Amino acid sequence: MVEEQSTSLEFQEVAPRVSEWRRFWRVFLQRKIVLFGLVILGILVLTAIFADFLAPYDPYTGVLTDSLEAPSSQYWLGTDIQGRDTMSRLIFGARTALLVGFVTTGVAAAAGIILGLIAGYFGGVTSMVIMRIMDALMGFPMILLALLISSVLGAGIQNVIIALAVAMLPGYARVMNGLTLSLRENDYILAGRAMGATDMRTMLRHILPNALAPMIVLVTMQLGTLILAEAGLSFLGIGIKPPGAAWGAMVNDGYRYLTYNPVLSFAPGLAIMIVVFAFQLVGDGLRDALDPRLRGLL
Amino acid sequence: MTAYIIRRLIMAVIVLIIVTLIVFFVIRLLPGDPLIIFLGQQATQGAITEETLQALRVQYGLDKPILVQYGNWMWGILRGDLGESIYYHEDVGKLMGERFPVTLHLGLVALVLSNALGIALGIVAAVRRGTWIDSVVTVLAYIGVTVPVFWLGILLIYTFGLTLGWLPIAGYTSPFDDFWLSTKQVIMPIFCLSLPGLAGSARVMRSSMLEITRQDYIRTAWSKGLRERAVIFKHALKNSLIPMVTLMGIGVGIIFGGAVLIETVFAVPGVGRLLVTSIFAYDYVVIQSGTLVIATIIILTNVIVDISYGWLDPRIRFG
Numbered sequence: 001m002v003e004e005q006s007t008s009l010e011f012q013e014v015a016p017r018v019s020e021w022r023r024f025w026r027v028f029l030q031r032k033i034v035l036f037g038l039v040i041l042g043i044l045v046l047t048a049i050f051a052d053f054l055a056p057y058d059p060y061t062g063v064l065t066d067s068l069e070a071p072s073s074q075y076w077l078g079t080d081i082q083g084r085d086t087m088s089r090l091i092f093g094a095r096t097a098l099l100v101g102f103v104t105t106g107v108a109a110a111a112g113i114i115l116g117l118i119a120g121y122f123g124g125v126t127s128m129v130i131m132r133i134m135d136a137l138m139g140f141p142m143i144l145l146a147l148l149i150s151s152v153l154g155a156g157i158q159n160v161i162i163a164l165a166v167a168m169l170p171g172y173a174r175v176m177n178g179l180t181l182s183l184r185e186n187d188y189i190l191a192g193r194a195m196g197a198t199d200m201r202t203m204l205r206h207i208l209p210n211a212l213a214p215m216i217v218l219v220t221m222q223l224g225t226l227i228l229a230e231a232g233l234s235f236l237g238i239g240i241k242p243p244g245a246a247w248g249a250m251v252n253d254g255y256r257y258l259t260y261n262p263v264l265s266f267a268p269g270l271a272i273m274i275v276v277f278a279f280q281l282v283g284d285g286l287r288d289a290l291d292p293r294l295r296g297l298l
Numbered sequence: 299m300t301a302y303i304i305r306r307l308i309m310a311v312i313v314l315i316i317v318t319l320i321v322f323f324v325i326r327l328l329p330g331d332p333l334i335i336f337l338g339q340q341a342t343q344g345a346i347t348e349e350t351l352q353a354l355r356v357q358y359g360l361d362k363p364i365l366v367q368y369g370n371w372m373w374g375i376l377r378g379d380l381g382e383s384i385y386y387h388e389d390v391g392k393l394m395g396e397r398f399p400v401t402l403h404l405g406l407v408a409l410v411l412s413n414a415l416g417i418a419l420g421i422v423a424a425v426r427r428g429t430w431i432d433s434v435v436t437v438l439a440y441i442g443v444t445v446p447v448f449w450l451g452i453l454l455i456y457t458f459g460l461t462l463g464w465l466p467i468a469g470y471t472s473p474f475d476d477f478w479l480s481t482k483q484v485i486m487p488i489f490c491l492s493l494p495g496l497a498g499s500a501r502v503m504r505s506s507m508l509e510i511t512r513q514d515y516i517r518t519a520w521s522k523g524l525r526e527r528a529v530i531f532k533h534a535l536k537n538s539l540i541p542m543v544t545l546m547g548i549g550v551g552i553i554f555g556g557a558v559l560i561e562t563v564f565a566v567p568g569v570g571r572l573l574v575t576s577i578f579a580y581d582y583v584v585i586q587s588g589t590l591v592i593a594t595i596i597i598l599t600n601v602i603v604d605i606s607y608g609w610l611d612p613r614i615r616f617g
Contacts, residue, residue: 139594
């Protein structure tokens with residue numbers, strides 16, 4: 001009876017345990033600047049989803065008599081050579097940027113994590129083969145490799161996604177390989193093995209979850225880089241087929257009419273920059289909230 | 299150390315062989331017969347007889363099995379023969395020889411500039427952490443990594459070229475022909491090329507410096523009464539520069555990647571522009587040799603980076 005009371009007393013003296021999730025959200029949302037990034041991304045996602053309702057004009061077919069109009073109350077950002085409303089094309093361009101960004105990252109991260117995990121876990125010849133191929137892919141500047149692959153595959157958004165995914169893949173594989181190499185030395189892996197865990201189980205249940213936090217941070221931070229690369233490709237004329245709207249291509253289109261209406265080129269570039277900036281902010285925030293030790297490394 | 303260097307070099311050779319395989323076989327997948335595209339410029343397709351086509355195919359070695367073609371290409375490269383361009387009708391070695399110095403000029407200046415300025419800004423931001431200087435550097439670093447360089451180029455062209463008329467908007471002149479004109483022409487491209495690297499260097503340098511200044515030996519340096527200048531430059535700087543070596547290797551890749559875009563924006567006749575033109579012209583000879591040269595440079599730079607890293611930090615070479 002006495003003993004029981006003392007236990008309950010002791011229990012009350014211990015500070016209430018804060019759940020990992022709570023701590024994560026507190027740190028993540030603490031900084032105003034991260035919130036700012038989240039708001040921008042939120043607006044962007046909504047814009048992409050509701051592009052059909054938001055765009056004041058048809059982004060693909062313009063009014064030829066309104067070609068190269070300056071910004072006015074009718075066309076907020078003016079029109080391009082084909083008389084298409086820049087604002088509407090900008091709104092639809094958000095769709096392209098996000099689609100390419102998210103799908104490519106998903107594909108590249110999944111493939112990179114699997115390859116890095118296998119290479120790091122098994123080591124030896126397997127690791128040698130996988131990692132040397134990744135090293136070779138890293139020998140190309142990303143934009144050049146993507147340019148090469150998408151020129152082989154031809155125009156179209158799915159080909160840009162494949163090209164960029166191949167270009168992004170080695171970075172993820174390399175980080176995952178490094179993480180696996182260090183995680184595999186932990187005692188709990190040995191304990192798991194002693195209890196008869198298979199290779200598959202050890203990789204998926206013990207190593208992968210522990211590597212997830214840094215990988216999520218890396219993926220978020222790379223989303224901005226990816227959108228920049230996609231913009232670069234479409235600026236060079238590779239990517240979504242006309243009349244589709246992509247920000248990089250819009251910058252290039254506007255470049256030719258810089259003296260008539262600089263906004264044609266300036267507006268889509270600014271859009272790219274704001275989006276990349278937002279991803280960067282959120283990535284930094286995620287890093288600090290999930291794993292502050294990664295500061296300076298990623 | 300010797301064993302480490304040898305191991306690293308063998309690895310580089312293996313990686314280079316894989317690079318040649320990737321370049322060669324990816325390009326063989328290009329749509330369309332490169333010969334048809336090339337002939338399309340000169341004559342209508344119907345006018346060319348099957349015999350001429352076959353003769354040309356033999357001339358360019360396109361009739362042989364693909365492995366033999368790869369072997370021939372590799373054998374040529376080992377002898378310094380990069381092949382003949384289908385589009386320009388010129389030796390690829392000569393084409394690259396004309397354009398490479400241009401890219402090198404822009405790239406080297408940009409690399410030196412971005413590292414020197416990046417390191418300086420990083421140090422200042424770390425030492426004056428939390429002050430307005432730190433905030434300015436952080437904002438600059440954010441802008442540097444988020445701005446699309448091709449768009450920045452256009453912005454500069456509009457401002458300094460078209461509106462103010464201070465700088466020429468395109469082209470390239472060798473500094474040996476006309477130094478003043480050359481400098482005026484390269485200011486904007488070099489600024490665009492160096493900005494992403496500069497931002498990266500400043501960020502890494504700042505966090506590296508902050509990390510080092512927390513070490514015990516720095517506290518010792520302070521407590522024995524050294525002045526700030528001595529603590530930072532004599533004690534902290536050396537060790538905090540180590541991560542910058544890695545960044546140097548990445549920087550070379552960033553410069554070549556940037557060259558592809560920047561040379562297109564400013565109409566600079568460098569390797570980047572040559573490759574973009576060749577990709578659109580399906581000139582596979584130029585593409586495969588050009589990308590191989592760039593990849594080789596990047597891989598060799600990384601070997602040097604790794605070796606110097608092992609030399610600077612003994613923990614790496616014995617790890």
